[in-house]
Amino acid sequence: MKPSLDRDQGGRERHDPLLALHERVHLLLQVFNGTREGVLITDSHSRVLEVNDAFVEITGYARDAVLGQTPSLLSSGRHDPSFYSQMWKSLKETGRWQGEIWNRRASGEVYAEWLRILSVAGDDGQPTHYIGIFSDITAQKRDQELLDRLAHYDALTGLPNRRLMGERLATVMERARRHGQKVAVCVFDLDGFHEINGRFGHEAGDRCLVQLADRMQGVLRTGDTLARIGGDEFALLLGEVKGRADVDTVLRRVVSTLAPPYPLPEPLALSVSIGVSLYPDDTSSPDHLFVLANEAMHRARQRGGSRTAYAADADELVVHDDQTAALQAALVGGQLRLYFQPKVRAADGRLDGAEVLLRWHHPEHGVLLPGQFLPAVEGTPLQVDLDLWVLRTAARQLAAWESAGVDLTVCVNVSAATLGRTGFPAVLSQALAEAGVQCASRLELEVLESEALADLATSADVMQACVRLGIGFALDDFGTGYSSLLYLRRLPVRTLKIDRSFVRRMLDDDGDRHIVRAVVALAHAFGVTTVAEGVETEAIGSALRELGCDLLQGYAIARPMPAEDFERWIACRNRAGSA
Structure with a gap:
């Protein structure tokens, strides 16, 4: 109730x-x-x-x-x-x-x-x-996540933007300060990118930027940050570097990914101008690091692009310009020569082939090794010109040895820029025909593992086209990069070159010895020949023979030498063998 x-x-x-x-x-x-x-x-x-x-x-x-x-x-x-x-x-x-x-x-x-x-x-x-x-x-x-993403990430590529890069830079610099390390800020500007937008439209340009971002990210180290900071400019933050050598190693991998042509109505290759600043060498201010790297990048562009400039070296590009011009003159003036370093069979010491190495007979500085002049032209059109000159010259020498009854394989190094050049298999075929090479299988092209795998699909297609001509391929520096079974299945590799850094230490370092053993076993499982480079003592040669390595190359066998000296070396070995 x-x-x-x-x-x-x-x-x-x-x-x-x-x-x-x-x-x-x-x-x-x-x-x-x-x-x-x-x-x-x-x-x-x-x-x-x-x-x-x-x-x-x-x-x-x-x-x-x-x-x-x-x-x-x-x-x-x-x-x-x-x-x-x-x-x-x-x-x-x-x-x-x-x-x-x-x-x-x-x-x-x-x-x-x-x-x-x-x-x-x-x-x-x-x-x-x-x-x-x-x-x-x-x-x-x-909504907040969307706003945060818009505030910190580039809408087109999905990469961090300048703001997020700045925040990460401050964090990485603090960590580097505590551990006594360096940090590098690298600013990239795409040379001639406006031509893509102008000829094919902004949609095509956007597709190229997205693909470029994917390629670059694919070869970066864990912990590095790639950002798009506007238009066709990118920035790369590298933490935990010891100095320029570490930076240059990463930049070489990144630049190599830009060389292959892009999916456009007409194939075009891209190159970059790069400016680099280092903490704490150049400044302790995050903002100033960006300013210095940007200024260095503009200096690189003003001198024709396709190069790298460091903030601390305002005059460095002038030196590189002079060296590049001198190298161009050396190519035309006959100052460049090919040297040949023998490769012998580990089992019986018989000659199997030779690696072609480039030398510059400088009129003032004497004989220069590749490391003294090739870095100045990496990523430039001159790099491709040099590769093709070496290839054509080596083909003529191979044809001459064929005619003389010398049975060996000649191995020529090619860069990713050359391998990815439009129509490279056709250029290669023409070079062999003009030189008069009878057996194309006696020519082997050597590519760096990291460069071949930077764009696996493109590399595999080009290499397969070359293999159909009879050409073999060697993968250099194996074990220092990706080293996956997938790559040995995808790439038509005939030879694996075991990096000299493992070979030289294998008698003193069990880890390096195990790596060499594993590479040999892996190669043999795929029916691939192994070459150990950097064999400097008889003891190392004997150890490699016990592990089953197929071919040896290094100072313990012979140093690189001009063609005429190489022929005399062969004759001496033949006489010694018949005595």
């Missing part, structure tokens, strides 16, 4: 306490179910006693399905035990906790909520109930 009202002696209404309680409970129930925030109430053992309508709407769980359950029913699995330990610690110490938490709806969808938990204590001060009040903030989180 509904409580009734009566009146006092003055005629005023007097509320029945039961009626007042009923109205209060009814009002609170309306608030409980009318609020847009989810509410759940548990006992002291965290068993759910009641939930409101918003709880049902947000979580998807019906009221009857959660009564008697614990809130762990909603757990997403994203939080570790320490998260909940801190939550309970706060509840015990302060009687409340609030924070962001990820839970799971009845549908299985994970959602974010902002949760406040209140502990209700009894007369003895011990908790009797817990009240959880939460709101669904998933949409806000997604």
Whole structure:
């Protein structure tokens, strides 16, 4: 029976306490179910006693399905035990906790909520109930993530932008300061990129930028950051470098990925101008590092592009320009010569072939090794010109030895830029025909592992086309780069060259010896010949023979020599063998 009202002696209404309680409970129930925030109430053992309508709407769980359950029913699995330990610690110490938490709806969808938990204590001060009040903030989180992404990442390539690069630079510099290391900031500008936009449209240009970003990221070290800082400019952050040698190694890999042509109506190759600044050598300011690298990049562009300039060397490009011009003159003027270093069979010492090496007979500085002049032309058109000159000259020498009855294989190094040159197989075929080479299989092209794998699909296609001409391929520096079974399956490799760094230390370092053994076993499993370079002592040669290595090359056999000296060396070995 509904409580009734009566009146006092003055005629005023007097509320029945039961009626007042009923109205209060009814009002609170309306608030409980009318609020847009989810509410759940548990006992002291965290068993759910009641939930409101918003709880049902947000979580998807019906009221009857959660009564008697614990809130762990909603757990997403994203939080570790320490998260909940801190939550309970706060509840015990302060009687409340609030924070962001990820839970799971009845549908299985994970959602974010902002949760406040209140502990209700009894007369003895011990908790009797817990009240959880939460709101669904998933949409806000997604919006915030989108805003953060727009603020920190380039919309076209998905790379970090200048802002995020700056934030990471500050962090990497602090780590480098603690560990006594260096940091490099490299700014890239694509030479002639405006021609792509102008001739083929901005959509084609955008596709090239996306592909370029993918190529560059594919050859970076773990922890390095590549960013697009605007238009056709990119920046590369290199942490944990010891100096320029480390930077140059990374930049060579990056530049090699740009050499192959891009998918355009007319094939075009891209080159880059690069500016580099170093912390702490050049400055201790993150912003100033960017400024110095950008200035160095502009100096590289002003001198024709396709080169790298360091901030600390304002005059370095002038020296490189002079050296490049001198090397161009040397190519035309007959100052370049081919040297040949023998490769012999490990089993019996018989001559198998020779590697072609380039030397510059400089009129003032004498005979220069490749490391003294080739870095100045890497990534430039002159690099391809030199490769093709070496290839054609080596083909003529091979044809002359064929005519003289000398049976050997000649191995010529080619860069990724040359290998990726449009129509390279046709150029190679023409060079062999003009030289008069009778057996194309006597020519072997040697490519660096890192360069061949920078664009695996393109390299595989070009190499297969060359193999159809009869040409063989050697993969150089094997073991120092990717070294995956996948690559040996995809690339038509005839020979693996074991890097000299492993060979030279194999008698003193068990790790290097195991690497050499593994490379030999891997090569033989694929029917591939192994060549060990850097064989400088008889002891190393004997150890390699025991491991099953096929061919040996190094000073213990012979140093590189001009063709006429190489022929005399062969004659001497033949006489010694017949004596």
